[in-house]
Amino acid sequence: MVFSVIIPLYNKEEYIKRAINSVLNQTFQQFEIIIVNDGSTDRSVEKVKEIKDSRVRLINQENQGVSAARNRGIKEAKYDFIAFLDADDEWEKDYLKTIVTLIKKYPECKVFATNYKIVESNGNIRYPRINGLPKNFKEGVISSETYFEVASKSDPILCSSTVCVVKNAINKIGGFPVGVKGGEDLITWAKLMTKNKLAFNYKKHLAIFYRNTNIKNDNNSKNYRIVSYDKDIVAKELMKLYKEYQLEGLKQYIAYWFKIKINIFLRAKEYELAKKEFIFFKKYSKKNFKFFFYLFLLNSPVFIKKLIIKNLWGEL
Structure with a gap:
């Protein structure tokens, strides 16, 4: 078993060697590393060239965005198991070893992942809030329905530095969507999980996501959730998937997406935009306490809105 590790690179000169070294230091050593330089204008390429290891391949292309970079890496990959790592994140040394175990134990799956930890901009470490897994779940198979149910009440189960996927599975969904300014990975994971099962190790936090570097150095770092529905490609793609697959968990996930957007618009004092998002939230949400809370809040006088939101x- 050999992995193709894909690292999209755009202006990450401070972090790219850390990412590459975290792969080179894995306890499981069968891999190639494909660095797709997406038109960096800093010294990122020079930093990659300082690493002398025949398993590291550098591919240069004009700036086309992170999706195009990942898709190029998939196209160039020599092996069937493809793992993704962002240029400013890193893996713990047993990440690939744990993925190997998942692949061998759960051959019916096409998607594999471990848990992760988040390093905040102030240096504090926190662990994802993942709710709704079966009681005492440590490791196992997560179905499409369960995946979306959990995702609708949690931090993301999958992120772009934790996922390994079988090459033909990601090719079947067309890879990552090009031209999407943010949330392209959410679309990709959703498409994968409507068609495949996930083998997931919940107990081991083996990827490290650096929130501060992703925000300040990503060329697609705008808050993509702040866009109105007419420009919200993520929402539209999720709704297309629900229309096709009719998964109840996916319906909950879409409601969760619109709830997040309502919160953002309310905090930004964009009350009319929040009301427009509520129209879609209403379509997918259960008629529970949260539904009636937002119904009340959105129809309250401005001074009550401000008081409750604060x-x-x-404040934003």
Whole structure:
């Protein structure tokens, strides 16, 4: 078993060697590393060239965005198991070893992942809030329905530095969507999980996501959730998937997406935009406490909105 590790690179000169070295230091050593330089204008390429290892391949292309870079890496990959790592994140040394175990134990799966930890901009470490897994779940298979149910009430189960996928599975969904300014990975994971099962190790946090570097150095770092529905490609793609597959968990996930957007618009005092998002939230949400809370809040006088929002979420 050999892995193709794909690292998209754009202006990450401070971090790219850390990412590459975290792969080279894996306890499982059967891999190639494909660095797709997406038109970097800093010294990122020079930093990659300082690493002398025949398993590292550098591919240069004009700036086309992170999806195009990942898709190029998939096209160039020699092996059937493809793992993704962002240029400013890193893996713990047993990440690939744990993925190997998942592949051998759960051959019916096409997607594999471990848990991860988040390093905040102030240096604090926190662990994802993942709710809704079966009681005492440590490792195992997660179905499409369960995946979306969990994702609708949690931090992301999958992120772009934790996922390994079988090459033909990601090719079947067309890889990553090109031209999407943000959330392209959410679309990709959703498409994968409507068609495949996930083998997931919940107990081991073997990828490290650096929130501060992803925000300040990513060329697609705008808050893609702040866009109105007419420009919200993520929402539209999720709704297309629900229309095709009719998964109840996916319906909950779409409601969760619109709830997040309502919160953002409310905090930004964009009350009319929040009301427009509620129209879609209403279509997919269960008629529970949260539904009636937002119905009340959106129809309250402005001074009540401001008071509730300040107490719940604080100021932007």
